[in-house]
Amino acid sequence: MKLIDRLPTDHRPVVPLMGYPGVTAAGRKAKAALTEPVTHLECMTLLENRFRPDALFMIMDLTVEAEALGLDVTFETDGPPSVVSHPIDDAAKLAALKVPDPRRSGRMPLFLEVAASLKGKLSGMLGAYCIGPFTLAAELAGPEDLAIKTITDPDFAKSAVDFSAEVGRAYATALVRAGADVVAILEPTAVMLSPATFEQFCAEPLARLGATVRSEGGCPVLHICGDSTHLFGPMATCGMDGLSLDHPVDLAKAFEAVGPGTVVIGNVDPVGVMMEGDPQSVRKASGILIERFGDLPNYVLGTGCDLPGETPLENIDALMAMREAAGA
Amino acid sequence: MEDDLLTGIKAGVVAGRLGGMGDMTRAALDTGVPAADIMSLGLIEAMSIVGEKFEKKEYFVPEVLVSARAMHESMDVLRPLLEASGVEPLARVTMGTVKGDLHDIGKDIVSIVLTGAGFEVQSLGADVPSEKFVEAAAGGAGVVGMSSLLTTTRPRMAEVIRLLEERGLRDGVKVIIGGAAVTEGFANEIGADGYGADAAQAVRLVKSLLGIQ
Incomplete structure (x- = not known):
């Protein structure tokens, strides 16, 4: 079933990306939540009990796949972890990599275990994350080097993105089999590409990854951070069930690009409003979105990007309260 | 020829x-x-x-x-x-991503566009200890630009400003910030001289802060 057919009909769907506020609320460290299944689950349970979102996403981690491929990861900041260095800089090193088995590679098993534990226990859908092929290729080769190689060594860039899509397909398959209803494919690094470069390197691998999620019975959603307006055309051709978009974009243009069968999720400013603001500013920002898009059956109110751990829970309460707001 | x-x-x-x-x-x-x-x-x-x-x-x-x-x-x-x-550039701008934050590209694009506008840009890279920004200011940089993509690292920006004040260097340097983790409001809160949402804004900001054009 496509995402649009799984949305609730008795209220307006609201889906904040709030893993890190859950870590803070549980009084835990990001490293503990991303290395200990029981701690991750504790944060998820807290978020479910307080907010009962229409989809509860696990804690975002863009290093899982790279780490499973042998790259070093740091948890230094107590926020989202980062890949330390990007050693896969030539075709020979790339060719030496193997698609990891998600059941026994790095921290992939943690996310599978948490998904399995949450399956069937949530009021809404269970959401998982999987890194996008271009973004993983950038973690492997270095974002600047990969960007340059899209021009100077397109064969390498293409091979790196294709391989990364295969890593994503294996992991996303396992996530859906473990219990994820929705898989958000995180492709932030692709925001820097021209539409033509996106078409050349990203569109087909993303479509392949999305098709795999769907064939397993999950709903693929594509998330790109920042101002992705110039990519709406090619993003709409990737066969996703939904696009999750960041606060600098005008969602009206996304609705024009995707048509009525594709869900558009967004896009309250995660830092300027959700973290720095108060419940009143959250009501105001989300009220504007609801006024503009609230009548569209393929609209889901959400945050433009992953919420920082410092986001006050009352601000998330204010966002969730928009479920029952006028017009729902 | x-x-x-x-x-x-x-x-x-x-x-x-x-x-x-x-x-x-x-x-x-x-x-x-x-x-x-x-x-x-x-x-x-x-x-x-x-x-x-x-x-x-x-x-x-x-x-x-x-x-x-x-x-x-x-x-x-x-x-x-x-x-x-001894050819003199318009001014020297020091750019870096703050300690703990490994994101490079955004501030590199700002650096490149600033170079095109005639500034000499010194790149400190990513994961830059606060002390390095202060050293750059002590070494004659007219502008210090800091980037943060993670809200957990943005308090470092306030730390750099505090260190500049402690060393008596704050009045001689303009401090600008950018990156997904920061906002205009945050720039005001920590006492930065300005915030740029993208590379073009950053160039306009640097020029206006230095009274160029």
């Missing part, structure tokens, strides 16, 4: 032609074109065009990075000559 070589260098940078920029630069020097002219009429004008194309969304990050690499091939030949002749 001299004009052809300068035009060629400029076109080579705009088009991001890698591999031959050093030879072209040496050929221009051999025919008597001063290094300072190659810098200002060739490289800076080229990067200014690249910056305009980026703002108009004709160029995107990969195209800008390749042009910058072409510029550096030429700069590597010119640098020793320029240093010997």
Whole structure:
């Protein structure tokens, strides 16, 4: 079933990306939540009990796949972890990599275990994350080097993105089999590409990854951070069930690009409003979105990007309260 | 002939032609074109065009990075000559991503566009200890630019400003910030001189802070 057919009909769907506020609320460290299944689950349970979102996403981690491929990861900041260095800089090193088995590679098993534990226990859908092929290729080769190689060594860039899509397909398959209803494919690094470069390197691998999620019975959603307006055309051709978009974009243009069968999720400013603001500013920002898009059956109110751990829970309460707001 | 070589260098940078920029630069020097002219009429004008194309969304990050690499091939030949002749840039800007944060590209694009606007940019890279920004200010940077993409690292920006104040350096330097983890409001809160949402805004901000144009 496509995402649009799984949305609730008795209220307006609201889906904040709030893993890190859950870590803070549980009084835990990001490293503990991303290395200990029981701690991750504790944060998820807290978020479910307080907010009962229409989809509860696990804690975002863009290093899982790279780490499973042998790259070093740091948890230094107590926020989202980062890949330390990007050693896969030539075709020979790339060719030496193997698609990891998600059941026994790095921290992939943690996310599978948490998904399995949450399956069937949530009021809404269970959401998982999987890194996008271009973004993983950038973690492997270095974002600047990969960007340059899209021009100077397109064969390498293409091979790196294709391989990364295969890593994503294996992991996303396992996530859906473990219990994820929705898989958000995180492709932030692709925001820097021209539409033509996106078409050349990203569109087909993303479509392949999305098709795999769907064939397993999950709903693929594509998330790109920042101002992705110039990519709406090619993003709409990737066969996703939904696009999750960041606060600098005008969602009206996304609705024009995707048509009525594709869900558009967004896009309250995660830092300027959700973290720095108060419940009143959250009501105001989300009220504007609801006024503009609230009548569209393929609209889901959400945050433009992953919420920082410092986001006050009352601000998330204010966002969730928009479920029952006028017009729902 | 001299004009052809300068035009060629400029076109080579705009088009991001890698591999031959050093030879072209040496050929221009051999025919008597001063290094300072190659810098200002060739490289800076080229990067200014690249910056305009980026703002108009004709160029995107990969195209800008390749042009910058072409510029550096030429700069590597010119640098020793320029240093010997004491040519002054508009001002020196120090750019870096704060400690704990490994995101490079955003501030690198800002650096490239600032270079195209005639500034000398010193890049400290990513994961930069606060002390390094302070050293740059002590060493004569007119502007210190800091980037943060993770809200957990943005308190470092306030720390740098506090250190600049403690060392008596704050009045001599403009502090600008950018990146997905920060906002105009945060810039005001920590006492930065300005916030730029993108590279074009950052250039306008630096110019206005320094009273240029």
